[in-house]
Amino acid sequence: MIPLLELSAAHPVHTAWRGLPADQQPAWPDPAALDAAAATLSRSLPLVMPRECDTLKSRLAAVARGEAFLVQGGDCAEALDTVNATSISRTADTLQQLASVFGYMMSLPVVTVARMAGQYAKPRSRDTETRDGVELPAYRGDAVNGHPFTAADRAPDPHRLVRAYHTSAATLNLVRAYGAGEQSRPEHVLTALRQFTVASRACERHEALTEEIERVGGFTGTGDGWHTPGELFMSHEGLLLDYESALARVDAATGRAYATSGHLLWIGERTRRLDGAHVEFFSRIGNPVAVKIGPNTGVDDVLALIERLSPDGEPGRLTLVARMGAGKVREVLPDLVEKVTAEGLPVAWVCDPMHGNTVSAPSGHKTRRFDDVVDELVGFFEVLRGVGAHPGGVHLELTGDDVTECVGGGAGVDYSDLPRRYRSLCDPRLNRDQSLALAFRLAELLAVAPGAGGALR
Known part of the structure; x- marks a missing residue:
């Protein structure tokens, strides 16, 4: 194992971001407790190794070159008390099945990344929440506070950072065991796709594509020599800078942090300010990084972010995740992609069709309409191909569990179904059947879309 050097408190990756505007950070009530939690994390083993991060960066470089496709997905917000092997394997299964469909659709190798083993913090639009005249801190993810609406649960607790670390380590152990097991093999993935097709309400529509995927034995690029069945990388929003900084390490082999x-790790739409602490911290780490780009993002902002986060133009270093909303993606995205492409900047373009399409159901639940998600994805492909750029991937909030949080799709969920199995602590997720229906539907639409190109059948 390549040794790692512990960082001194004076290392720039620890210090440079401090004193800069740090948005979406909790109001920790006990600074001494925060210092103690950070000290514990700084003495803890790394969750992932630099060489693993470099491997992912090389995979994402292929995405940026138009030679691969990214499938990224998982929970909106993980919960510390509900981590279990069954749910983790179901989500990993779903991602592998999506990789097979998208890989065949694009005729490209697939890079598979989970929102898992670290997605324990969430940005919020308000610092507080009020119910029946009672005002308490907003729920900011299990790494910060609890979801129940009580003063004790909602108080930010730095000890949760250590719990998040240990739970992430346990999740990683389960994911690595999954990757080494039979469930991650192509044969299992193909069997699961066949089961989905047989049970689907759109069985006849999905049958031809399923047969083609089966004929080629799955199409996730295994023949190109670098994609390993079951290979699954971990990702999360790098929101809590005290946590991320405490777990930063220097690779002795390269001297990079x-x-x-x-x-x-990615920077969210609410924390990507150029003079802010998040951009500063991210600029100093060697991991591949991403930035969420919303409909109000200007061209100059995007170019400046690229300059800050990828000044050397290293392919695979930076992914731009467009989250525009179905009603705006065709209007806003073309100018951004055109300008970045004209500059010759090697970034990967990925679509998050979830966050711009959140609506409120009559029951009060936050939800997303399947058709809106599909429409944004189709618009993303239209825009990228229209300007001669590569549509590099999808970024989805999903679960392998049988939840009822989004409406429409293969599962036939409607608004009245939402209260039955709404399990998300924050935003709604596609369930397994909806996720696969999305992939099949996109393949169907893009295969006949004007200008789809020869890569699609």
């Missing part, structure tokens, strides 16, 4: 909390 890495965030060892996950392979890929």
Whole structure:
């Protein structure tokens, strides 16, 4: 194992971001407790290794070159008390099945990344929440506070950072065991796809594509020599800078600092300010990183973010995740992609069709309509191909569990179904059947879309 050097408190990856505007950070009530938690994390083993991060970066370089496709997905917000092997394997299964469908659709190798083993913090639009005249801190993810609406649960607790670390380590152990097991083999993936097709309400529509995927034995690029069945990288939003900084390490082999909390970290739409602490911290780590780009993002902002986060133009270093909303993706995205492409900047473009399409159901539940998600994805492909750029991947909030949080799709969930199995602590997720229906539907639509190109059948 390549040795790692512990970082001194004076190392720039620890210090440079401090004193800069740090958005979406909790109001920790006990600074001494925060210092103690950070000290514990700084003495802890890394969750991922620099070489693993470099491997993912090389995979994402292929995405940026148009030679691979990214499938990224998982929970909106993981919960510390509900981690279990069954749920983790179901989500990993779902991602592998999506990889097979998208890989065949694109005729490209697939890079598979989970929102898992670290997605324990969430940005919020308000600092507080009020119910029946009672105002308490907003729920910011299990790494910060609890979801129940009580003063004790909602108080930010730095000891949760250590719990998040240990639970992430346990999740990683389960994921690595999954990757080494029979469930991750192509034969299992193909069997699961066949079962989905047989049970689907759109069985006749899905049958031809399923037969083609079976004929080629799955199409996730295994023949190109670098994709390993079951290979699954971990990602999360790098929101809590005290946590990320405490787990930063220097690779003795290269002298570069890495965030060892996950392979890929991203900066959210609410924390990407150029003069802010998040951009500063991310600029100093060697991991591949991503930035969420919303409909109000200007061209100059995107170019400046690329300059800050990938000044050397290293392919695979930076992924731009467009989250525009179905009603705006065709209007806003073309100018951004055109300008970045004209500059010759080697970034990967990925679509998050979830966050711009959240609506409120009559029951009060936050939900997303399957058709809106599909429409944004189709619009993303239209825009990228229209300007001669590569549509590099999808970024989905999903679970392998049988939840009822999004409406429509193969599972036939409607608004009245939402209260039955709404399990998310924050935003709604596609369930396994909806996720696969999305992949099949996209393949169907893009195969006949004008200008789809020869890569699609």
